[in-house]
Amino acid sequence: MAAIIISDPTRTTRPRKATAESLWSRWLIISIAVGFMGLMFVLPLVIIFQEAFRKGWEGFVQAFDDRATTHAIWLTLKVAAITVPLNTLFGLAAAWCISRFQFRGRRFLSSLIELPLWVSPVIAGMVYVLLFGAQGLFGPALKEHGIKIIFALPGIVLSTIFVTFTFVARVLAPQMEAQGQAEEEAAMTLGANGWQMFWRVTLPKIKWGLLYGIILCNARSMGEFGAVSVVSGHIRNKTNTVPLHIEVLYNEYQFVPAFAVASVLALLALVTLILKTLTTTQRGAA
Amino acid sequence: MKTSLTLLSAVLFSLTAHAADFELLNVSYDPTRELYSEFNKAFAKHYKEATGKKVSIDQSHGGSGKQARAVIDGLEADVVTLALAGDIDVIGKQADLIAPDWQKRLPNNSAPYTSTIVFVVRTDNPKNIQDWDDLVKPGVNVITPNPKTSGGARWNYLAAWAYALKKSGSEAKAKEFIAALYKNVPVLDTGARGSTTTFAQRGIGDVFLSWENEAWLIQREFPGKTKIVIPSLSILAEPTVAVVDKNVEKKGTAEVAKAYLEYLYSPEAQDIIGQNYYRPRDAAAAAKYSARFPKLNLVTIDGDFGGWAKAQKKHFDEGGIFDQIYQGK
Numbered sequence: 001m002a003a004i005i006i007s008d009p010t011r012t013t014r015p016r017k018a019t020a021e022s023l024w025s026r027w028l029i030i031s032i033a034v035g036f037m038g039l040m041f042v043l044p045l046v047i048i049f050q051e052a053f054r055k056g057w058e059g060f061v062q063a064f065d066d067r068a069t070t071h072a073i074w075l076t077l078k079v080a081a082i083t084v085p086l087n088t089l090f091g092l093a094a095a096w097c098i099s100r101f102q103f104r105g106r107r108f109l110s111s112l113i114e115l116p117l118w119v120s121p122v123i124a125g126m127v128y129v130l131l132f133g134a135q136g137l138f139g140p141a142l143k144e145h146g147i148k149i150i151f152a153l154p155g156i157v158l159s160t161i162f163v164t165f166t167f168v169a170r171v172l173a174p175q176m177e178a179q180g181q182a183e184e185e186a187a188m189t190l191g192a193n194g195w196q197m198f199w200r201v202t203l204p205k206i207k208w209g210l211l212y213g214i215i216l217c218n219a220r221s222m223g224e225f226g227a228v229s230v231v232s233g234h235i236r237n238k239t240n241t242v243p244l245h246i247e248v249l250y251n252e253y254q255f256v257p258a259f260a261v262a263s264v265l266a267l268l269a270l271v272t273l274i275l276k277t278l279t280t281t282q283r284g285a286a
Numbered sequence: 287m288k289t290s291l292t293l294l295s296a297v298l299f300s301l302t303a304h305a306a307d308f309e310l311l312n313v314s315y316d317p318t319r320e321l322y323s324e325f326n327k328a329f330a331k332h333y334k335e336a337t338g339k340k341v342s343i344d345q346s347h348g349g350s351g352k353q354a355r356a357v358i359d360g361l362e363a364d365v366v367t368l369a370l371a372g373d374i375d376v377i378g379k380q381a382d383l384i385a386p387d388w389q390k391r392l393p394n395n396s397a398p399y400t401s402t403i404v405f406v407v408r409t410d411n412p413k414n415i416q417d418w419d420d421l422v423k424p425g426v427n428v429i430t431p432n433p434k435t436s437g438g439a440r441w442n443y444l445a446a447w448a449y450a451l452k453k454s455g456s457e458a459k460a461k462e463f464i465a466a467l468y469k470n471v472p473v474l475d476t477g478a479r480g481s482t483t484t485f486a487q488r489g490i491g492d493v494f495l496s497w498e499n500e501a502w503l504i505q506r507e508f509p510g511k512t513k514i515v516i517p518s519l520s521i522l523a524e525p526t527v528a529v530v531d532k533n534v535e536k537k538g539t540a541e542v543a544k545a546y547l548e549y550l551y552s553p554e555a556q557d558i559i560g561q562n563y564y565r566p567r568d569a570a571a572a573a574k575y576s577a578r579f580p581k582l583n584l585v586t587i588d589g590d591f592g593g594w595a596k597a598q599k600k601h602f603d604e605g606g607i608f609d610q611i612y613q614g615k
Contacts, residue, residue, distance in 0.1 A: 134360030134381060143360075151361045233361040235311060235346045248347075251479045252319055253507045 048266050051259035063260035071237045072245035072261075076222050078153070079241060083160045083221045088214055090161075091168025098169075099176035113169045116162055124162040125230025128155055151233030156241065159227035164220045168213035175209045175283075176202075208283040212276060219272040223265055306342035308542045313363035315350035315437050315525065316477035317500045321562040322367070328558060329549050333542065341542055349477035350437030357383065357530065364534050364543040367527040369437020369478075370587075371395070372594030374528050383532040397524035398550035399564040402582055403438075403445045405515040406485065406494040406501045413492045417518050418449040421493060422466035429491035430471055431481045433602055437525070438478040440602060442495040445521040447601070448585040452519065465611040486512065497523070502563035502578065522584040 021029070053060055064070065098110045116124065130136050132149040142149060149155045183205070187197045203210075225243040232239045240248060242265060249258035314322055326343040333341050346353065346361070350369035357363050358381040368374055371389060378384040389396045407415050413426050421428050431439040443464065450463035473490060475481040478500055485494040486504045493515075496504070501514050527547050534540040549555055556568035560575035572579075591597040601607045 129359055135358060139360065148360075148362075150359060151356065233346055233356055234348060235344045235361075238344055251483060 045266055048259055048263050051255060052263040054259075055256050059256050060260050063257035066257065068236045068240065068248075069245060069257065069261060072240050072242045073264075075153075075156075075240070076242040079157055079160055080218055080221045082157050083164060084214060084218050087161060087164055087217050087221075088168050088210070090165060091172060091213060091217075092210070094169040095172035095176055098173045100181060110173065113173075114166055116164070116166045121159075121163050121224065121226030122230060124227040125159050127162075128158055128231055150231050151235070151239060153239070155231035156228050156239065159231050160221045160224055163224050163227050164217045167217040167220065168210065171209050171213035171216070172206055175206060179205055208279050212279040212283065215272055215275050215279065219268060222268060307339040308341040308539055310341060310343045310364045310539060310543060310546060311346065311362060312343055312365050312367055312546075313346045313353050313357055313361060314367040315353060315369040316347055316479040317438070317482070317497055317503070318367065318525075319345065319347050319479075320503070321499075321559065321564065324558050324562065325550070325555055328554055329546055332549060332552075332554070333545065339542070341546075343546070347477075347479070349431065349435035349480075351435045352476060357381070362533050362537070363530050364537065364539050365527060365529055365547055367525070369523070369525050370440060370594060371397075371524070371526045372440075372598045373437060374526055375594065377530070383530050384528055385531055388528040389526065391529075392527065392547060393551055394567050395524065396526045396528060397567075398527060398547075398555075399525070399559045399566055401498050401523045401525065401564050402520045402584060403441050403495060403523065404498050404501050404520065405517060406496050406504055406512050407492065407515055409511060409513055411513070411515070415493045415515060418446055421446070421470065421495075422463060426470050426493065427472050427491040428467060428470045428493055428495065429473065429481050429485045430495040431478055432474040432476055433608055435476040436478055436481075438497050438500070438523075441497075441521055441523045443601065443608065444587070444591060444597060445517075445519070445585070446495075448521060448590055449517070449519045461607060461611065464607070468612060498565070498579070499563035516580055516582060519583045519585065522586045524587070
């Protein structure tokens with residue numbers, strides 16, 4: 001056999017793998033992928049920053065010297081500050097439930113968790129209008145007690161929770177399932193109580209996955225447009241979050257401020273990307 | 287570092303800045319953003335001088351029909367300033383928030399200014415669009431918002447209908463004309479401002495059926511890129527205003543809301559209205575800005591369509607003529 005290979009003149013010192021494509025097609029595939037990414041993701045990002053700095057650093061800073069803009073930023077931070085901890089808690093509980101217990105409807109529950117990924121955000125908003133709007137199911141009762149949900153902060157938070165619910169649970173459930181519960185069982189046999197087990201055994205095991213889920217959840221909750229748009233009422237200085245405010249600025253021909261505020265969201269995406277990469281490597285190492 | 291401190295203090299300041307005696311929410315249609323931000327300042331100043339009370343006014347803008355829907359769903363507007371009377375009627379009918387006689391409570395049928403529908407074309411007007419007939423020619427792209435959600439779009443539609451009906455004399459022919467026109471519409475935005483950015487900023491379409499005020503605004507924001515074409519026939523648009531009775535009762539803002547709308551008829555406000563390219567009711571303001579507002583051959587909603595209730599039912603409600611032609615597309 002060896003003799004045949006050596007005598008084969010087409011075989012060089014580097015034998016070609018049977019699974020490898022030709023150089024030509026490899027380059028074609030790579031350039032399509034890179035070109036697509038460049039066109040669809042990198043170019044728009046560059047344009048956002050270019051437009052934001054069209055009138056220089058001064059113009060960029062000036063964009064934030066506006067009550068409606070600072071209010072929108074503040075509201076978005078507030079929404080994220082409520083949404084992210086709640087969804088972290090819900091996500092942990094859901095992942096725990098799915099990975100640690102066997103029960104009827106477990107599969108259904110785990111697909112239900114993914115619901116926000118397939119449902120259009122507009123529908124997420126509509127559902128809450130149908131439930132809590134003045135003409136909705138609970139509308140009259142809420143009105144009687146003077147509770148405002150739709151077109152106010154609670155409605156915005158509810159719809160944001162809906163669209164960002166998936167992230168923590170979806171990252172954690174498969175991880176927890178894969179890790180199994182042998183170590184938890186060991187902790188329990190050694191006399192740990194539930195809390196001790198969670199803080200000392202489970203949490204250290206899942207911390208990078210948890211962080212990853214939280215980062216994604218946060219990014220989406222700050223960037224959500226569709227669902228929030230339906231329940232917001234678009235009142236300036238009251239219920240406009242950053243993404244909605246960007247649309248308002250754009251529609252009022254204030255292009256530099258619109259892109260300046262948009263660049264903050266883009267920056268958030270970049271930071272998320274970096275953190276995500278870091279946590280993924282940590283997860284790989286752990 | 288200094289800028290981030292400024293930012294922080296600005297954010298903190300915005301939290302404490304709410305210290306008015308009254309807060310009003312004006313829920314309005316899409317193109318009035320500039321008009322009302324200017325008018326609100328003038329009213330706040332006037333009200334402070336007249337009563338010593340501080341009032342701050344919040345604004346919400348969107349397609350007129352969509353905004354009416356939001357008020358019905360519980361958006362707590364003190365006043366609604368919408369594109370047409372029909373949308374205010376709907377709030378009264380569906381949610382019982384406004385008394386049925388609202389249109390009689392203020393002068394001029396509660397329409398403090400008027401406007402009309404004109405064409406906006408690219409400066410060189412390559413498709414040579416001069417009148418309604420040019421809009422139905424094959425290959426002409428027409429930009430107009432969705433009549434289901436936008437008030438301006440309903441005025442556009444009715445102006446086109448009136449033209450076709452006058453010309454052909456038959457409703458069947460008018461329907462064909464409207465069908466051909468909407469066949470030439472590539473994008474239906476929900477509000478007038480969305481259509482403006484589609485046409486002016488994104489550069490889509492050959493002609494934009496626009497509020498006269500919005501057409502002038504495009505001239506100002508994108509100088510030299512577009513020009514206005516006045517069609518041989520258009521429609522007298524009467525955007526109307528009303529206090530939302532049930533909401534002001536609850537919030538205790540009935541008086542200031544009423545004063546707010548009445549101030550729209552004052553000479554100062556009428557001047558702001560003219561400045562922002564809406565046609566003032568006040569004779570002095572109308573004369574001052576007469577150069578921008580050419581005399582037009584106008585049909586009216588009450589005279590030619592039998593009022594909004596009738597026009598809405600026949601053309602725009604579920605199963606109406608718009609649905610028939612648009613679904614047949």
